[in-house]
Amino acid sequence: MEKKQSELVTLLKENVRNYMMYIALVAIMVFFQIWSKGSFFKASNISNLFNQAAYVAVLAIGMTLILIIKHIDLSVGFLAGFCGAIAAILMEKMGMNQWLVILAVLVVGLLIGFYQGTVITRVGVPAFVMTLAGQFIFRGMLSLSLAKTGTIVIAQKGYLALCNGFIPDIPHEGGIHIVTMLIGIIAIALVIFSMLKTRRNKQKYGFKVISNTLFIAELVLIAAVILVVAYVLASYKGLPWSSVIVGVVLFIYNYMLNKTRLGRHIYGIGGNAEAAELSGVNVKNVTLFAFCSIGMLAALSGILYSSRLSSATPQAGLGFETDAIASSYIGGTAVSGGVGKVTNAIIGTFVIMSLTNGMNLMSVDISYQYIVKGLFFIIAVAFDVRTRK
Amino acid sequence: MSEDYILEMKNITKEFPGVKALDNVNFKVRRGEIHCLVGENGAGKSTLMKVLSGVWKYGTYTGDIVYDGEIQQFHTIADSEAKGIAIIYQELALFPELSVYENIYFGHEIMNGKQVDWNETIVKAYEMLQKVKLDVDPSIKVKHLNTGRQQLVEIAKALSKNCRLIIFDEPTSSLNEDDSENLLQLMKELREQGITCIMISHKLREVTAIADTITVLRDGTTICSLDAKTDDISEANIIKNMVGRSMENIYPPREKKEFGPVRLEIKNLTVENPETGREILHDVNINVRQGEIVGLQGLMGAGRTESALSIFGNPYKYKVKSGEVIIDGESHWFKSPKEAMNAGIAYVSEDRKGNGLVLIQDIKYNISLANLKELVNGWSLDENKEIVVANQFVKDINIRTPSVEQKVGNLSGGNQQKVQIAKWLFLKPKVLILDEPTRGIDVGAKFEIYSLMNKMVEEGMSIIMISSELPEVLGMSDRLYVMSEGYITGELTAEEATEEKVMKMAINSSSEE
Numbered sequence: 070m071e072k073k074q075s076e077l078v079t080l081l082k083e084n085v086r087n088y089m090m091y092i093a094l095v096a097i098m099v100f101f102q103i104w105s106k107g108s109f110f111k112a113s114n115i116s117n118l119f120n121q122a123a124y125v126a127v128l129a130i131g132m133t134l135i136l137i138i139k140h141i142d143l144s145v146g147f148l149a150g151f152c153g154a155i156a157a158i159l160m161e162k163m164g165m166n167q168w169l170v171i172l173a174v175l176v177v178g179l180l181i182g183f184y185q186g187t188v189i190t191r192v193g194v195p196a197f198v199m200t201l202a203g204q205f206i207f208r209g210m211l212s213l214s215l216a217k218t219g220t221i222v223i224a225q226k227g228y229l230a231l232c233n234g235f236i237p238d239i240p241h242e243g244g245i246h247i248v249t250m251l252i253g254i255i256a257i258a259l260v261i262f263s264m265l266k267t268r269r270n271k272q273k274y275g276f277k278v279i280s281n282t283l284f285i286a287e288l289v290l291i292a293a294v295i296l297v298v299a300y301v302l303a304s305y306k307g308l309p310w311s312s313v314i315v316g317v318v319l320f321i322y323n324y325m326l327n328k329t330r331l332g333r334h335i336y337g338i339g340g341n342a343e344a345a346e347l348s349g350v351n352v353k354n355v356t357l358f359a360f361c362s363i364g365m366l367a368a369l370s371g372i373l374y375s376s377r378l379s380s381a382t383p384q385a386g387l388g389f390e391t392d393a394i395a396s397s398y399i400g401g402t403a404v405s406g407g408v409g410k411v412t413n414a415i416i417g418t419f420v421i422m423s424l425t426n427g428m429n430l431m432s433v434d435i436s437y438q439y440i441v442k443g444l445f446f447i448i449a450v451a452f453d454v455r456t457r458k
Numbered sequence: 459m460s461e462d463y464i465l466e467m468k469n470i471t472k473e474f475p476g477v478k479a480l481d482n483v484n485f486k487v488r489r490g491e492i493h494c495l496v497g498e499n500g501a502g503k504s505t506l507m508k509v510l511s512g513v514w515k516y517g518t519y520t521g522d523i524v525y526d527g528e529i530q531q532f533h534t535i536a537d538s539e540a541k542g543i544a545i546i547y548q549e550l551a552l553f554p555e556l557s558v559y560e561n562i563y564f565g566h567e568i569m570n571g572k573q574v575d576w577n578e579t580i581v582k583a584y585e586m587l588q589k590v591k592l593d594v595d596p597s598i599k600v601k602h603l604n605t606g607r608q609q610l611v612e613i614a615k616a617l618s619k620n621c622r623l624i625i626f627d628e629p630t631s632s633l634n635e636d637d638s639e640n641l642l643q644l645m646k647e648l649r650e651q652g653i654t655c656i657m658i659s660h661k662l663r664e665v666t667a668i669a670d671t672i673t674v675l676r677d678g679t680t681i682c683s684l685d686a687k688t689d690d691i692s693e694a695n696i697i698k699n700m701v702g703r704s705m706e707n708i709y710p711p712r713e714k715k716e717f718g719p720v721r722l723e724i725k726n727l728t729v730e731n732p733e734t735g736r737e738i739l740h741d742v743n744i745n746v747r748q749g750e751i752v753g754l755q756g757l758m759g760a761g762r763t764e765s766a767l768s769i770f771g772n773p774y775k776y777k778v779k780s781g782e783v784i785i786d787g788e789s790h791w792f793k794s795p796k797e798a799m800n801a802g803i804a805y806v807s808e809d810r811k812g813n814g815l816v817l818i819q820d821i822k823y824n825i826s827l828a829n830l831k832e833l834v835n836g837w838s839l840d841e842n843k844e845i846v847v848a849n850q851f852v853k854d855i856n857i858r859t860p861s862v863e864q865k866v867g868n869l870s871g872g873n874q875q876k877v878q879i880a881k882w883l884f885l886k887p888k889v890l891i892l893d894e895p896t897r898g899i900d901v902g903a904k905f906e907i908y909s910l911m912n913k914m915v916e917e918g919m920s921i922i923m924i925s926s927e928l929p930e931v932l933g934m935s936d937r938l939y940v941m942s943e944g945y946i947t948g949e950l951t952a953e954e955a956t957e958e959k960v961m962k963m964a965i966n967s968s969s970e971e
Binding site: 270271273274276324328329330333336337340341343344345346347348349350351407408 | 770773794795796799805807812813814815816817818819823826827828830831834837838839841842845846881
């Protein structure tokens with residue numbers, strides 16, 4: 070018994086930085102739950118939070134890659150806004166098919182990322198300067214593209230569903246969303262299966278694993294969280310499409326960073342670019358890839374945001390990049406590069422968006438909202454820096 | 459001689475969590491002598507000097523520092539500096555973008571009322587430069603000076619603070635032979651001026667040449683203090699004390715020496731530095747056979763590293779005017795390190811922290827980085843296999859670490875070097891280029907690396923060893939090339955080579971230039 074406790078304590082100590090984010094997130098949520106007398110955790114609000122967070126979440130994922138390799142992208146906000154405007158024009162003014170439009174806009178984002186990444190890696194303009202210039206340029210292009218029409222209202226059902234709609238359910242009596250619950254249960258099964266497989270594999274090689282008790286405790290905790298979230302969503306209208314999109318993007322990037330050579334190369338470049346180059350990594354091409362990826366994710370962010378607002382506006386994109394950067398840093402990405410996780414960046418996004426959501430719920434003046442977010446940002450990074458070994 | 463000690467460190471004990479870095483160390487330095495402090499890495503030399511200079515402040519260690527007859531309580535480096543103690547670190551602490559005079563008086567500016575008196579500063583800086591025999595314009599930026607000269611600026615800075623005890627931490631480890639010689643000469647002159655010098659060094663030849671007293675540390679304790687006048691200060695005796703065993707063979711013998719056909723041939727390599735437009739390599743021709751260790755000797759700046767990097771995919775984009783790499787009879791020219799790696803060349807960098815390793819990542823990450831394709835299963839990396847591979851290397855080449863999940867930045871220099879070598883061995887190259895493989899690592903680890911090199915060539919690998927340490931090149935190579943100013947100035951077999959011959963070739967042509 071005593072031995073198990075000490076294992077738990079060391080485990081907690083070693084991972085205090087990782088856990089702190091979750092603790093902060095829970096603390097913020099509980100705080101608003103109490104302050105709002107129970108409105109925060111209402112199913113409708115949680116659903117809302119997921120939809121609100123989606124456009125920042127995808128950017129935070131892409132930004133984490135960029136920050137790991139010690140670059141920055143300040144252009145993504147208005148690039149997202151601009152891409153949203155292109156989508157609206159193509160659909161509403163030119164009558165293009167909405168699904169084709171989505172594809173086209175993603176390609177546009179990719180190409181713009183390619184152009185910025187090419188100038189950064191081949192010409193040698195620092196990313197800070199290149200993307201700051203990009204911020205000006207895309208802001209100009211955004212207002213230019215909407216100059217004649219002003220705000221364009223979007224009416225395409227499928228497009229709007231991306232960030233307002235929910236996954237369909239099988240017809241049935243009663244209030245609960247069955248497919249959502251099913252997905253939750255399948256997710257739990259998958260998590261348990263993959264964790265068991267990893268553990269078995271490690272045991273097969275004779276590596277050290279955590280004790281059975283702790284492992285089961287970990288499984289139960291994760292399963293409980295998934296179950297609660299699934300239940301809350303299911304008791305409203307089900308799983309939002311936006312969460313599905315973020316989930317897919319997160320899965321791909323998490324896999325890419327942790328399980329592939331490309332991911333290793335990205336961490337290597339952030340840790341020591343010269344050593345990576347001399348180990349056979351093509352630093353320029355990997356950097357170019359990271360900018361292409363964030364260009365495409367910026368387009369996706371613009372699509373989600375315009376879908377959420379049901380319109381493309383000239384103000385869309387203002388401050389997206391700062392939210393994304395803050396999310397990534399709150400999620401523990403190292404300011405000095407080489408360290409960072411996309412899963413934690415998503416937690417960072419939820420921290421920021423919970424603050425925003427909660428303060429909106431309590432009708433806190435927007436000026437105070439910025440100040441609170443700023444202070445929280447400092448505290449989060451200060452904690453991260455102080456606990457870094 | 460009266461026993462006038464400027465410094466006595468008595469019964470110093472310093473503990474870190476789980477480790478006793480210093481255990482009752484006694485260290486006495488006579489006024490005006492050159493005192494060398496030697497010991498393997500991890501013996502406690504640097505820790506002792508950090509205690510002395512106030513980096514580990516008073517109270518974090520036990521024991522007394524008696525300096526100038528008084529017990530000192532240093533809380534910061536500034537405290538020890540105020541008493542006239544200065545440390546010149548291995549990695550210099552200068553501001554490259556500032557001028558020489560700004561650097562010398564940084565932190566203790568010469569004031570005229572509220573303003574810095576720059577004219578007076580320049581005059582004074584010039585005086586200090588005279589003292590260290592550095593003939594440069596004090597207003598030149600430090601970044602334009604080579605390492606040897608930068609070090610002299612550091613010494614000038616120490617002198618400008620009226621320091622009477624100067625500690626040199628591995629001062630010659632990044633200097634070429636000429637600059638090393640100058641520095642040692644300067645230390646002797648400082649001694650004439652009554653300044654006491656403590657030198658930490660791995661280079662025993664320099665130690666025995668210059669020291670008045672040699673103190674040997676091992677595992678955090680003082681083993682002995684040898685007086686150059688009365689005691690045996692032969693290298694053999696010092697090494698015996700350092701390692702606790704006598705190392706008859708610094709260079710392990712090789713069991714079989716069988717050379718196969720020529721593996722790698724570099725032909726007519728002529729290379730220009732694109733920034734300065736100066737030719738750094740002129741018509742270089744080198745070859746190495748299977749199972750052979752070829753030494754590439756020369757002074758710093760002779761073009762050895764440039765030769766290696768030019769053929770290893772030329773990552774720093776030198777302008778290659780002509781040249782050809784022939785591997786197993788096939789002609790190549792590599793445009794990136796990756797292409798060179800695919801053809802079977804590996805390059806172990808001379809600067810393991812700068813461009814050799816990713817210090818913030820762990821051992822297994824670093825070992826696998828250059829050969830991830832070996833670990834790929836479909837799209838995914840097999841992380842378990844990675845651990846198995848890393849564990850195997852840890853065992854085979856004796857990397858001292860609690861686990862392969864240890865961050866490389868936390869390892870000692872010798873172990874870092876082993877990780878770097880393991881990374882390239884995992885690639886199973888045909889030709890392994892080792893650039894200064896034993897720089898800044900202790901005697902024991904050196905021996906292990908030499909043994910490893912022998913094992914590799916016995917298994918049929920070819921090794922090109924670039925080294926500034928003459929005894930090492932002579933001791934390990936089957937054949938060696940000498941370079942100077944970008945030219946190959948000689949090729950010698952192991953039997954022909956002597957220190958005198960090699961040195962002559964390394965220096966000769968530079969005097970012609």
